[in-house]
Amino acid sequence: MNRNRIENVMKRTDCDALLISDPIAICYLTGARLYPGERFLALLLKKNEAPKLFLNTLFPLKPIEGLETVSYSDGDDITKLVSEHVSRDDVLGVDKDLRARFLLPMIKARIAKEFTDGSLPVDKTRAVKDEKELELMRTSSRINDAAMERFKGLVYEGVEEQEIAAQMLDIYKELGAQAYSFPPIVAFGKNAADPHHMPDDTKLKAGDAVLFDVGCVYEGYCSDMTRTFFFKKGPNEIQRKVYELVRKANEDAAATVKEGVRLCDIDKTARDVIEQGGYGKYFTHRLGHFIGIEDHEYGDVSASFKDLTEENNIFSIEPGIYDPETLGCRIEDLVVVTKDGCEILNRYPHDIEIIG
Amino acid sequence: MNRNRIENVMKRTDCDALLISDPIAICYLTGARLYPGERFLALLLKKNEAPKLFLNTLFPLKPIEGLETVSYSDGDDITKLVSEHVSRDDVLGVDKDLRARFLLPMIKARIAKEFTDGSLPVDKTRAVKDEKELELMRTSSRINDAAMERFKGLVYEGVEEQEIAAQMLDIYKELGAQAYSFPPIVAFGKNAADPHHMPDDTKLKAGDAVLFDVGCVYEGYCSDMTRTFFFKKGPNEIQRKVYELVRKANEDAAATVKEGVRLCDIDKTARDVIEQGGYGKYFTHRLGHFIGIEDHEYGDVSASFKDLTEENNIFSIEPGIYDPETLGCRIEDLVVVTKDGCEILNRYPHDIEIIG
Numbered sequence: 001m002n003r004n005r006i007e008n009v010m011k012r013t014d015c016d017a018l019l020i021s022d023p024i025a026i027c028y029l030t031g032a033r034l035y036p037g038e039r040f041l042a043l044l045l046k047k048n049e050a051p052k053l054f055l056n057t058l059f060p061l062k063p064i065e066g067l068e069t070v071s072y073s074d075g076d077d078i079t080k081l082v083s084e085h086v087s088r089d090d091v092l093g094v095d096k097d098l099r100a101r102f103l104l105p106m107i108k109a110r111i112a113k114e115f116t117d118g119s120l121p122v123d124k125t126r127a128v129k130d131e132k133e134l135e136l137m138r139t140s141s142r143i144n145d146a147a148m149e150r151f152k153g154l155v156y157e158g159v160e161e162q163e164i165a166a167q168m169l170d171i172y173k174e175l176g177a178q179a180y181s182f183p184p185i186v187a188f189g190k191n192a193a194d195p196h197h198m199p200d201d202t203k204l205k206a207g208d209a210v211l212f213d214v215g216c217v218y219e220g221y222c223s224d225m226t227r228t229f230f231f232k233k234g235p236n237e238i239q240r241k242v243y244e245l246v247r248k249a250n251e252d253a254a255a256t257v258k259e260g261v262r263l264c265d266i267d268k269t270a271r272d273v274i275e276q277g278g279y280g281k282y283f284t285h286r287l288g289h290f291i292g293i294e295d296h297e298y299g300d301v302s303a304s305f306k307d308l309t310e311e312n313n314i315f316s317i318e319p320g321i322y323d324p325e326t327l328g329c330r331i332e333d334l335v336v337v338t339k340d341g342c343e344i345l346n347r348y349p350h351d352i353e354i355i356g
Numbered sequence: 357m358n359r360n361r362i363e364n365v366m367k368r369t370d371c372d373a374l375l376i377s378d379p380i381a382i383c384y385l386t387g388a389r390l391y392p393g394e395r396f397l398a399l400l401l402k403k404n405e406a407p408k409l410f411l412n413t414l415f416p417l418k419p420i421e422g423l424e425t426v427s428y429s430d431g432d433d434i435t436k437l438v439s440e441h442v443s444r445d446d447v448l449g450v451d452k453d454l455r456a457r458f459l460l461p462m463i464k465a466r467i468a469k470e471f472t473d474g475s476l477p478v479d480k481t482r483a484v485k486d487e488k489e490l491e492l493m494r495t496s497s498r499i500n501d502a503a504m505e506r507f508k509g510l511v512y513e514g515v516e517e518q519e520i521a522a523q524m525l526d527i528y529k530e531l532g533a534q535a536y537s538f539p540p541i542v543a544f545g546k547n548a549a550d551p552h553h554m555p556d557d558t559k560l561k562a563g564d565a566v567l568f569d570v571g572c573v574y575e576g577y578c579s580d581m582t583r584t585f586f587f588k589k590g591p592n593e594i595q596r597k598v599y600e601l602v603r604k605a606n607e608d609a610a611a612t613v614k615e616g617v618r619l620c621d622i623d624k625t626a627r628d629v630i631e632q633g634g635y636g637k638y639f640t641h642r643l644g645h646f647i648g649i650e651d652h653e654y655g656d657v658s659a660s661f662k663d664l665t666e667e668n669n670i671f672s673i674e675p676g677i678y679d680p681e682t683l684g685c686r687i688e689d690l691v692v693v694t695k696d697g698c699e700i701l702n703r704y705p706h707d708i709e710i711i712g
Binding site: 304 | 463
């Protein structure tokens, strides 16, 4: 149980009760790791009451101090079960991912006065990392920095993208991580101009850009970084210009990050740099995304996301230019918002680097 | 587009419109393979109207004859979009898995007169396989039979369960399948008495039971079979009795299968055999589950599932006895319901077999 996190959630909501069904959110708030598949699992939070976990008896759980478990069996009436713990006068905030098969019968039985999407307070609490999470995020990115150094050593003339990708998980594990945070992107040459390219049998040749967009999970927390190298030969003049634009977009955006700025304005700083350089139409995605237990969490660094940063938010800054005729290039770091600036979690340098 | 399947769905529902959001069901009905993650995807079915697919512009789809696509972009109002195609007088059946974040705003905006769980007609249609599906299910199980023959050859004194499991996918691929239908169960000795044992570092020794519960995916369709062998030494007298009870439970149950019988009665036939043999308390799970595109689909062969079989239903018959002191044993086949009996998809024999 993490009482602080639960308190922070309840501070952020006007609902009388919250019914959280996302297993990751439940683990974040209680420490209970449960993945009951099709079966109903939910955490009920009410002000001044102990949290209650609705759990099928098929899934054993060691007692967690302060958490009450409401057990049920296959065939039991879920609506009735929940109704016994919710008042008909309550405004009930339900998980944004609660499924119709559970929600519709609750609405029909009018177990609460009003039903509303109750996920935002949980998502916004998750977006503010506590000390323990900050340490894990730092370690995860430190491993990612070390891994990037190792990945460079895998390149040689004629190697396929997928051959390199296939070796990355073992390297992460040697460095102390447990898993990928997402399937790694390895892109050579023109493939680097596709932001979501999946590693294939493309062979590496001199002069190619080599883009690695990679991350690992360390004790439940994700890293995510991109670097773009050049194989054997340095960039030509125009490629150098593109690379430096992306680098400037990354660094100028990071320089604007601090508590209380609009996330859309951070995006705009990076976008303005690239637009003024004449490559605006080749920067085709948002500047970044929030990250933590999941690689993509609630929160965007994009033109449409007007929220203010909060201290200890963590998100990516990942401008890119994707011009198949010239260069595909992205430089991505994770940053932690501080009171008067930011801590950049990735230490791998931004300089143009020729590898191989 | 599969007009027959869509017609069969609409025959089974009283709703004016169905809003299907499960990507597998959408693929089954239209042929469109789309996995848009967090973004809204839904197929709207109405009697006497062309099916409409709500799809984010980020996901390209080749035109499908007879299917109308309603495109939207990130930031568009999903509720408004859907409301333009649903009448406020409609009873709208929504997917059992439709998420609260999409469903609640539709209910609040009263885009339909009534909202109800509309998945059953789709699930029941999927449970009746058409000719093309029957052929794919047959091939998938034929590959599984051949694979079982190969898996036997992997055993030797001291081999670990996980070492055998690690070789199975390559064998399936050599035989023409594309993937596992579920992670294979390999269980030696006492481990076979745990119905959901995951392969670990247990080493094989003479006299052990060797249980393989395995299946593959062939062109989108699943197989699933279990056999229990003995390594080096045959079963002792009491083990033989247990094995033969399980075999009789399997074969007696299969003999009762035909169109129009209650699924709970098929379960009872197998359960009675094992109970009369004195091992009732060691048969701890339902007799079987429906199967097709997914390894576990809607429909049970269990005491609580009173539905009648329909022609071309496919489900597993998998009685087991799990007595850690004596033997863990399960024998599982897939069967297709016919008008006056059943077609057993697995041809691998049920006889006691000593391997290694």
